[in-house]
Amino acid sequence: MRIKTDDGIKDMRAVWREGNIVKMIDQRYLPNELIIFSAKNADDIHMAIKEMVVRGAPCIGVTAAYGMAQAFEKRVDTSEAASKIKSARPTAYDLFYAVDHMQEQVKQGKDPSEAADDYALSVINKCRAIGENGAKMIEDGYNILTHCNAGALATVDHGTALAPMRVGKEQEKNIFVYVDETRPRLQGAKLTAWELYNEDIRHTVIADNAAGHYIQRGHIDMVIVGTDRIAANGDIANKIGTYEKAVVAKENGVPFYVAAPVTTFDPNTESGMDIPIEERDPKEVTIMDGVRVVSPGSNANNPAFDVTPSRYITGYITEKGIYTPDDLEDMFD
Ligand code: MRU
Numbered sequence: 225m226r227i228k229t230d231d232g233i234k235d236m237r238a239v240w241r242e243g244n245i246v247k248m249i250d251q252r253y254l255p256n257e258l259i260i261f262s263a264k265n266a267d268d269i270h271m272a273i274k275e276m277v278v279r280g281a282p283c284i285g286v287t288a289a290y291g292m293a294q295a296f297e298k299r300v301d302t303s304e305a306a307s308k309i310k311s312a313r314p315t316a317y318d319l320f321y322a323v324d325h326m327q328e329q330v331k332q333g334k335d336p337s338e339a340a341d342d343y344a345l346s347v348i349n350k351c352r353a354i355g356e357n358g359a360k361m362i363e364d365g366y367n368i369l370t371h372c373n374a375g376a377l378a379t380v381d382h383g384t385a386l387a388p389m390r391v392g393k394e395q396e397k398n399i400f401v402y403v404d405e406t407r408p409r410l411q412g413a414k415l416t417a418w419e420l421y422n423e424d425i426r427h428t429v430i431a432d433n434a435a436g437h438y439i440q441r442g443h444i445d446m447v448i449v450g451t452d453r454i455a456a457n458g459d460i461a462n463k464i465g466t467y468e469k470a471v472v473a474k475e476n477g478v479p480f481y482v483a484a485p486v487t488t489f490d491p492n493t494e495s496g497m498d499i500p501i502e503e504r505d506p507k508e509v510t511i512m513d514g515v516r517v518v519s520p521g522s523n524a525n526n527p528a529f530d531v532t533p534s535r536y537i538t539g540y541i542t543e544k545g546i547y548t549p550d551d552l553e554d555m556f557d
Pocket of ligand 1: 279281371372374378383384411450464
């Protein structure tokens with residue numbers, strides 16, 4: 225991803241490997257500081273995923289894959305490392321997929337570091353293809369709404385929901401992005417806006433509550449979001465607040481696209497209602513940037529994701545092409 229720094233433009237990934245150390249942009253400090261976090265063992269990887277040093281389903285998957293490579297190389301108990309890493313967050317299917325994939329690869333005799341590098345590269349290439357497929361749906365002059373951050377930070381590079389916007393920009397399409405701020409952790413305001421600023425893609429941040437207003441007034445031509453898991457029936461889990469955007473989009477005849485690599489599809493989870501939804505610390509709601517914003521004595525609830533039923537989804541933008549809820553099974557042909 226392109227990052228503007230005081231020393232000029234840098235091209236960085238969200239997570240990478242330097243020998244046996246897993247390095248990642250510490251997303252907790254963006255957009256104000258570009259700090260690199262180094263993970264040296266499975267405990268560090270677990271912490272980095274749980275505390276959201278890295279976040280976003282594909283990026284969590286790649287971090288887990290590098291963490292598993294590290295465990296194999298260090299010859300520690302890899303089943304223990306696998307359970308520890310998998311327990312970091314419950315919703316993103318990529319986390320479980322990546323850990324199982326690494327165990328399988330090593331069982332088949334593949335070098336662990338090489339397997340993790342290949343996995344990271346495959347995610348990057350898939351995201352690029354998602355960008356190219358998704359850009360076909362973007363017309364010159366489009367206003368696009370997105371929720372949370374499904375950009376390069378969430379996927380190592382390019383992004384899922386943001387990849388079609390990056391490719392659209394390369395194709396010199398004049399696009400404008402409405403970015404939901406995405407309470408409580410503000411991934412939209414802090415991360416998506418930062419990525420779009422770095423890519424010189426025109427955008428504005430809106431309060432989460434404003435999205436319906438802009439959709440209703442005809443300001444939005446399409447919605448593109450990412451997802452943490454696609455259930456067998458096509459329902460998706462994504463950042464809390466996605467569901468209501470999808471309902472309002474359908475009500476107003478605005479297409480609602482979900483961008484994800486095929487590996488986010490979980491054939492073993494029948495419907496969206498079976499997807500485990502992470503409950504995070506209420507302090508993420510009550511305290512913002514160190515300041516309590518909720519009245520003393522009041523509690524808060526903090527579900528991190530919600531489920532959007534497939535009937536609200538116009539299409540799934542994948543590396544293999546774009547599928548509707550009715551032809552989703554063709555994704556595996
Ligand atoms: O809690 P987060 O920040 O990990 O949630 C991220 C999202 O909801 C993303 O939209 C999803 O993981 C897809 S990332 C390409």
